[in-house]
Amino acid sequence: MAAILVLFVMTFAVVLGPAAADPDLLQDVCVADLTSGVKVNGFTCKAIANISAADFSFNGLAKPGLTNNTFGSLVTAANVEKIPGLNTLGVSLSRIDYAPGGLNPPHTHPRATEMVFVLEGELDVGFITTANVLISKSIKKGEIFVFPKGLVHFQKNNGKVPAAVISAFNSQLPGTQSIATTLFAATPPVPDHVLTKAFQVGTKEVEKIKSRFAPKKK
Ligand SMILES: *[C@@H]1O[C@H](CO)[C@@H](O)[C@H](O)[C@H]1NC(C)=O
Numbered sequence: 001m002a003a004i005l006v007l008f009v010m011t012f013a014v015v016l017g018p019a020a021a022d023p024d025l026l027q028d029v030c031v032a033d034l035t036s037g038v039k040v041n042g043f044t045c046k047a048i049a050n051i052s053a054a055d056f057s058f059n060g061l062a063k064p065g066l067t068n069n070t071f072g073s074l075v076t077a078a079n080v081e082k083i084p085g086l087n088t089l090g091v092s093l094s095r096i097d098y099a100p101g102g103l104n105p106p107h108t109h110p111r112a113t114e115m116v117f118v119l120e121g122e123l124d125v126g127f128i129t130t131a132n133v134l135i136s137k138s139i140k141k142g143e144i145f146v147f148p149k150g151l152v153h154f155q156k157n158n159g160k161v162p163a164a165v166i167s168a169f170n171s172q173l174p175g176t177q178s179i180a181t182t183l184f185a186a187t188p189p190v191p192d193h194v195l196t197k198a199f200q201v202g203t204k205e206v207e208k209i210k211s212r213f214a215p216k217k218k
Pocket residue numbers: 046047049050
């Protein structure tokens with residue numbers, strides 16, 4: 001009986017294991033048809049006759065992004081929405097630029113682990129485990145840091161010069177939930193009574209934060 005239970009648990013683990021990342025592809029390529037109205041898990045494939053090298057290339061990370069915004073940082077994504085050829089391949093990149101003092105505020109990627117490689121400058125980075133332990137470090141040019149899938153993390157440029165990283169993800173579309181924006185700028189809004197109780201503050205404080213994060217279209 002015990003042996004059967006062990007076998008059952010192992011089978012379950014093996015079946016679930018590969019599903020922990022983007023599903024594997026079942027053909028050479030499946031270049032995303034971003035215009036298709038057909039909804040599947042990912043994007044439908046363009047006809048092979050209609051694909052070209054352009055579907056597999058992107059020059060949008062070549063130049064630094066503009067960091068003259070509230071947080072002093074900018075994420076430029078190179079995911080399946082920019083590179084249709086990434087559809088079903090389970091990987092993508094971003095470039096993140098940081099002004100001096102710039103912050104990429106606490107956020108999570110529900111579908112991917114992230115590795116950052118520092119191109120320029122220095123960053124203070126960290127993630128928080130589900131046991132609420134902060135794992136943090138200062139990293140500089142040429143160094144790498146890993147943010148495990150789903151965990152809240154951030155990067156801050158405490159240096160006097162701009163910084164930049166390339167981030168790699170094990171998902172064609174990692175998704176991002178920025179904690180403050182998610183809670184204080186959702187549409188329709190998360191009710192004040194939820195936030196006052198969750199953060200143990202008054203309605204005034206909640207309204208103040210909400211006003212700073214007024215929803216804006218990207
Ligand atoms: C290839 O693209 C052309 C132009 O967009 C379109 O008219 C045609 O239907 C496509 N071919 C296939 C097989 O999807």
